[in-house]
Amino acid sequence: MIELSKAEFDVLDALWINYPATASQIIERLSDDKQWHEKTIKTLLGRLVKKGALTFEKDGRQYIYMPCIERADYTLKESQNFIERFFSGRIAPLVSGFAKSEQLSQQDINELKKVIDDWEKNQK
Structure with a gap:
């Protein structure tokens, strides 16, 4: 079982809405509710990848994220x-x-x- 902080869950929840998604799309989804800096969200995405909750593919200069768990x-x-x-x-x-x-x-x-x-x- 993957342990997630509240902030990590919020990022993953934004991805579950519609995936695969770029970091920019996830940031946009979170911007309505959260006052987080773009860098904070990217840090959280990195943590989620390390924990095995997300995977990604590189597409040029963008990363496209997908959840590893439903x-x-x-x-x-x-x-x-x-x-x-x-x-x-x-x-x-x-x-x-x-x-x-x-x-x-x-x-x-x-x-x-x-x-x-x-x-x-x-x-x-």
Whole structure:
């Protein structure tokens, strides 16, 4: 599992939007939300390459970046790690905590019910 800082994740997330992408395209995507200098983003891209989260091809004077991991795979692993660390691998206490603090919307509840219903149908 690749460990990413929040800033590294933000850069990778900008790449997941549409790839392959040049550094300039990634910088442009991040410029709306972040006040980062172009050099900072390029440093983060270099770190992500070293960590094996990104790969690149050189095209003339530009580097074209591609993710080595899919967003869904990364978020699943991170979610599993979070639940393991904070809830001993159990999901019920996590959902229960949100329910007790009234942070579950009706849409959240409906989606959870559907997930459980689908799971139960597949178990039969």
